[in-house]
Structure formats: C-alpha cells, structure tokens
Amino acid sequence: xxxxxxxxxxxxxxxxxxxxxxxxxxxxxxxxxxxxxxxxxxxxxxxxxxxxxxxxxxxxxxxxxxxxxxxxxxxxxxxxxxxxxxxxxxxxxxxxxxxxxxxxxxxxxxxxxxxxxxxxxxxxxxxxxxxxxxxxxxxxxxxxxxxxxxxxxxxxxxxxxxxxxxxxxxxxxxxxxxxxxxxxxxxxxxxxxxxxxxxxxxxxxxxxxxxxxxxxxxxxxxxxxxxxxxxxxxxxxxxxxxxxxxxxxxxxxxxxxxxxxxxxxxxxxxxxxxxxxxxxxxxxxxxxxxx
Amino acid sequence: xxxxxxxxxxxxxxxxxxxxxxxxxxxxxxxxxxxxxxxxxxxxxxxxxxxxxxxxxxxxxxxxxxxxxxxxxxxxxxxxxxxxxxxxxxxxxxxxxxxxxxxxxxxxxxxxxxxxxxxxxxxxxxxxxxxxxxxxxxxxxxxxxxxxxxxxxxxxxxxxxxxxxxxxxxxxxxxxxxxxxxxxxxxxxxxxxxxxxxxxxxxxxxxxxxxxxxxxxxxxxxxxxxxxxxxxxxxxxxxxxxxxxxxxxxxxxxxxxxxxxxxxxxxxxxxxxxxxxxxxxxxxxxxxxxx
Numbered sequence: 001x002x003x004x005x006x007x008x009x010x011x012x013x014x015x016x017x018x019x020x021x022x023x024x025x026x027x028x029x030x031x032x033x034x035x036x037x038x039x040x041x042x043x044x045x046x047x048x049x050x051x052x053x054x055x056x057x058x059x060x061x062x063x064x065x066x067x068x069x070x071x072x073x074x075x076x077x078x079x080x081x082x083x084x085x086x087x088x089x090x091x092x093x094x095x096x097x098x099x100x101x102x103x104x105x106x107x108x109x110x111x112x113x114x115x116x117x118x119x120x121x122x123x124x125x126x127x128x129x130x131x132x133x134x135x136x137x138x139x140x141x142x143x144x145x146x147x148x149x150x151x152x153x154x155x156x157x158x159x160x161x162x163x164x165x166x167x168x169x170x171x172x173x174x175x176x177x178x179x180x181x182x183x184x185x186x187x188x189x190x191x192x193x194x195x196x197x198x199x200x201x202x203x204x205x206x207x208x209x210x211x212x213x214x215x216x217x218x219x220x221x222x223x224x225x226x227x228x229x230x231x232x233x234x235x236x237x238x239x240x241x242x243x244x245x246x247x248x249x250x251x252x253x254x255x256x257x258x259x260x261x262x263x264x265x266x267x268x269x270x271x272x273x274x275x276x277x278x279x280x281x282x283x284x285x286x287x288x289x290x291x
Numbered sequence: 292x293x294x295x296x297x298x299x300x301x302x303x304x305x306x307x308x309x310x311x312x313x314x315x316x317x318x319x320x321x322x323x324x325x326x327x328x329x330x331x332x333x334x335x336x337x338x339x340x341x342x343x344x345x346x347x348x349x350x351x352x353x354x355x356x357x358x359x360x361x362x363x364x365x366x367x368x369x370x371x372x373x374x375x376x377x378x379x380x381x382x383x384x385x386x387x388x389x390x391x392x393x394x395x396x397x398x399x400x401x402x403x404x405x406x407x408x409x410x411x412x413x414x415x416x417x418x419x420x421x422x423x424x425x426x427x428x429x430x431x432x433x434x435x436x437x438x439x440x441x442x443x444x445x446x447x448x449x450x451x452x453x454x455x456x457x458x459x460x461x462x463x464x465x466x467x468x469x470x471x472x473x474x475x476x477x478x479x480x481x482x483x484x485x486x487x488x489x490x491x492x493x494x495x496x497x498x499x500x501x502x503x504x505x506x507x508x509x510x511x512x513x514x515x516x517x518x519x520x521x522x523x524x525x526x527x528x529x530x531x532x533x534x535x536x537x538x539x540x541x542x543x544x545x546x547x548x549x550x551x552x553x554x555x556x557x558x559x560x561x562x563x564x565x566x567x568x569x570x571x572x573x574x575x576x577x578x579x580x581x582x
Contacts, residue, residue: 020359021476056358057369063354066414067347068311074373078348081372082365084393085468085476092445092474099449102375102391102461123357154383158390158458165452170393177376183383185312185376 001206002043006196009049010213011274032090043163049192050079050174055122073185080173099167104154105176111148119147146188150195156202197257201264208261208269210254215273217287262291292497293334297487300340301504302565323381334454340483341370341465346413364476371464390458395445396467402439410438437479441486447493488548492555499552499560506564508578525553553582
C-alpha cells in the first residue's frame with residue numbers, strides 16, 4: 001500500500017523540551033521505532049511540521065547584524081534539511097533506505113492569508129517581545145506568519161519515483177516551501193496537514209494518516225460529554241465540522257484535510273497517535289474516515 | 292552521459308557580495324543558464340560547497356540565547372536545504388525537473404582531521420573576533436573547522452534512482468553531512484571536491500567536472516612563467532602535485548580528487564569556469580584530465 005503519514009510536532013519535538021538537536025533526534029528515533037513495521041511493509045512518505053524550528057531560526061536571523069538574514073521561504077528550506085536529517089538518521093537505524101527531498105509547494109501570491117497571518121511559530125513567551133506576536137490559544141505569545149493554501153506539490157514526481165524504488169521518502173517538510181507558479185519564493189509557512197493531503201492525492205496514495213497527540217478524534221473534546229469517534233464517513237465528518245466540534249488550528253484542519261483527500265479520490269484516512277498507529281492501520285484503534 | 296558537476300563557491304556566492312538570499316538566487320540563475328544545454332542533454336548531478344553559508348549560520352547560533360544552538364552536522368543539513376532550494380529555483384526556470392536530496396557522507400570518527408581544523412568557513416574578519424579564528428591565505432580571519440575524508444555517500448542509491456528517471460539531482464551539498472557508519476552525526480565540513488569525486492565513482496559517472504573561478508588549470512599559477520594546461524594524463528597530474536604546482540585548499544584538492552576519480556574507474560575529468568563549461572565539455576576549453 002502507498003501511505004502518506006504526517007508526523008505531528010509532538011512526535012518530533014516533545015512539548016516543554018529544550019529543542020536541542022539531541023532532543024529532536026531522540027524524539028525522531030522513538031517515533032520511527034513505532035513506525036518500523038509499517039515502513040517495511042508499505043510505500044511510505046513521511047511529512048512533518050516545522051513551526052517550532054522555523055520560528056527559532058527566524059529569531060536567530062535577528063540575533064546578529066554580522067550575517068544577512070534569510071527570508072521565511074529560505075528558512076522553510078533550511079528546516080526541511082534539519083528535520084529531514086533527524087528523521088533520516090532515525091530511519092537508518094532500522095536498516096531501511098530513506099531519501100529526504102527538499103519540497104516546494106505552489107501557492108497563490110494573492111491568497112488572502114498573506115494579509116492575515118494566522119500560523120503561530122517558534123517559542124512561547126509570557127509577553128510579546130517582538131512585533132507581530134500574538135497570544136496562541138492561551139498558551140503564550142508567539143510569532144504569527146501567513147499560511148496560504150497549498151495548490152500543487154512541485155516535487156510530487158520525484159517523490160513517486162523514489163517510492164517506486166523502495167525508499168522511505170521524507171518530503172513536504174513544514175508544509176513545503178511556498179512558491180509562486182513561476183518559481184519565486186513567498187514568505188509564509190504552509191499548514192503541513194493541508195499540504196500532506198494534497199500530496200496524498202497527487203501521488204494517488206491509498207491511505208492518508210495524521211499522527212497527532214491524541215489517540216483518536218473526539219466529539220465535544222475536553223467536555224464532560226466527550227466521545228471518541230472510531231469510524232466516520234465523509235458526510236458525517238463535514239457535519240461535525242459545521243457543528244464546530246473540532247478546534248481551529250488543531251483538529252479542524254486535519255478533518256478538513258481528510259475530507260479533501262477523500263473527496264479527491266482517496267479511499268481511507270486515519271487519525272491516531274504515534275503509540276497506537278500500528279493498531280490504527282489494522283483498523284483496531286484511532287479514527288478511521290472513509291468515503 | 293552521466294556527469295557530476297561540482298559548482299564552486301564563486302559560481303553561487305560572488306566574492307565581496309552581500310550574501311543575501313536574493314544575491315545567492317541570482318548567482319544560481321546565472322550559473323544554471325550557462326549549464327542549461329548540458330542539463331538537457333545528459334544525466335547530471337550538481338554538487339556545491341557551503342563554506343560561507345555554514346559559517347554564517349554558525350555565527351547566528353551564537354547570536355541569541357533564546358534558541359538552542361544546532362551543532363555543525365545539523366547546520367550542514369540546513370545549508371543543503373538553503374542552497375539546494377536556490378539551485379532548484381534556478382533549474383525550474385529552464386523547464387527541467389530537479390530533485391534536491393539531503394545527503395549524508397560516512398567519515399571515520401578517528402580521522403586525524405578532527406584534531407586539526409583546516410577548513411575555513413564563514414565571513415572574513417580583519418581581526419580574530421571568535422575563538423578558533425585563523426588567517427585564511429592572507430585574505431582575512433575566519434573560523435576553521437574539521438574536514439575529514441569522505442568514505443561513502445550514503446544516499447548514492449537515491450541519487451542514481453532519480454538520475455534514471457531524468458531528474459537533475461542536487462546532492463552532496465557542502466560536501467555532505469558527516470556521519471559515523473552507525474549514523475550518528477559528526478561536527479565537521481567535508482571538502483566538497485573530495486565528496487563529489489567519491490560520488491562520481493559510486494554512481495559510475497562518465498565524467499567529473501569541477502567548476503571553479505579560473506578557466507583552466509595552470510602550472511606556476513600567478514608567476515611570470517604561468518602556463519595553462521589543456522590536457523593531462525593522471526601520471527602527469529600526480530607529478531605536478533608532487534612538484535607543488537597547485538595551491539593547498541584551492542587547486543590541489545581538485546587535482547587530487549580528479550586523480551582519485553580516474554584511478555577508481557572514472558574516464559574523464561574536466562576543470563573549467565562556469566563561462567567556458569560548454570566549450571570545455573566539447574574538449575575546446577578548460578583542462579581535461581584522462582587516465
């Protein structure tokens with residue numbers, strides 16, 4: 001089976017952790033250990049976010065005047081190298097061969113998102129210490145950047161070519177580097193769930209998997225009436241979105257991305273945690289969404 | 292023909308330039324315009340150095356305490372993303388499809404180079420402003436880091452797979468990320484000419500090309516008796532190395548790398564500038580070295 005798996009930030013950079021290279025590498029090793037059987041039995045693309053890392057790198061750009069600061073599209077490219085290297089290192093320990101591809105994603109330069117920065121990146125602060133910082137869901141102040149809609153994964157053909165040759169492919173890191181159709185970079189951070197869903201359609205994946213910090217999707221999440229969803233069809237998923245069951249910037253973009261994948265030819269999507277992913281892919285855990 | 296082309300720093304980051312993202316992208320566009328016909332007619336891997344960029348990134352790691360600094364192997368990975376993205380953007384404008392691969396290179400952790408940092412990186416300073424800074428060939432003070440011998444290009448199989456599918460492959464950036472055989476990263480910057488030569492052997496390239504700032508190789512370079520070399524055989528090249536005709540850290544590692552490629556199965560190597568590369572590949576310019 002051809003499977004696209006998006007690794008959530010929590011699987012690669014534990015919350016409250018120091019963000020050191022070693023902490024990130026150890027987190028990647030733990031995640032890949034849980035995925036080993038899946039990677040060995042299938043054609044797999046792994047995608048990942050870059051919110052904490054690209055925010056940290058952005059802060060470093062302003063830390064010294066000795067060096068020309070790089071714009072956000074270049075920083076996206078740099079975090080693909082950084083995080084991809086951690087994941088590739090972890091995969092090497094399983095004996096599998098991986099390939100980490102720098103991936104660009106076409107967006108519309110007139111996307112309204114450029115006027116309304118909605119994507120929080122980087123560390124949390126108790127006070128806004130830089131221009132553009134806003135409160136992120138009550139957790140602290142963070143930088144906010146534009147997050148336009150992904151339209152086309154430019155490197156989808158190279159990703160397919162590598163899958164056909166049995167490489168575990170690491171791609172679309174941080175949602176991909178946003179570019180215009182003509183190739184010029186744009187300063188933004190694309191939502192990795194949306195970009196992953198688009199990739200899954202472009203390479204005709206059999207399954208789309210979102211690895212997140214909860215074991216499955218819930219109705220009334222966090223309330224007394226909270227209830228896990230084990231199976232749902234696209235129509236139900238859309239109904240629950242409309243009824244505001246899913247949190248903005250968290251579960252909602254995942255469910256929306258799942259719906260989009262299934263409405264554009266996908267057959268099955270799974271939302272689960274890294275610890276239950278094997279059971280979830282056997283249909284015994286997680287939330288399974290079908291057409 | 293399968294050709295591996297190493298782009299010298301000067302082709303991608305003009306000396307005395309600001310090092311901004313835009314300056315680097317424009318330099319990449321100019322270089323790729325000169326390579327367009329070659330890329331269209333052959334299977335090509337492009338490699339590149341990262342000395343200025345990785346040094347700048349290293350300085351930024353120390354610019355703020357808000358963010359955990361990344362070690363040198365991770366910085367190498369980040370510059371592969373950065374520079375690879377610039378080159379990929381330039382290639383897109385030719386209509387060709389490229390694939391930028393994060394590339395790891397196995398080195399010996401006991402390599403004597405780790406005790407004798409010999410590779411200058413980053414900007415030039417009039418005074419040593421940081422520990423570890425030394426004079427670089429009379430041009431100014433720079434940071435010096437270890438530069439161990441490359442032993443194996445880990446991603447050579449993915450590179451071959453992509454070449455066979457007609458992608459222009461960008462790989463082994465900055466000489467590759469130095470790792471132990473077991474996969475752990477090591478803090479160093481590998482010489483890109485040596486790593487490129489090794490790659491050319493590992494993927495059975497027909498030709499190895501070093502693009503540098505001079506049109507061809509010279510005997511007695513810079514002296515009144517200076518004389519261009521248009522053709523030479525491996526035996527002559529070795530004789531000239533012994534006679535100290537080639538500068539350390541500049542032409543010497545290139546000629547040594549050419550010799551190694553030819554002694555390990557390679558048939559032809561070319562040293563030329565970006566402006567005469569088309570003529571050089573037709574045998575009408577540059578320095579051509581054969582077995």
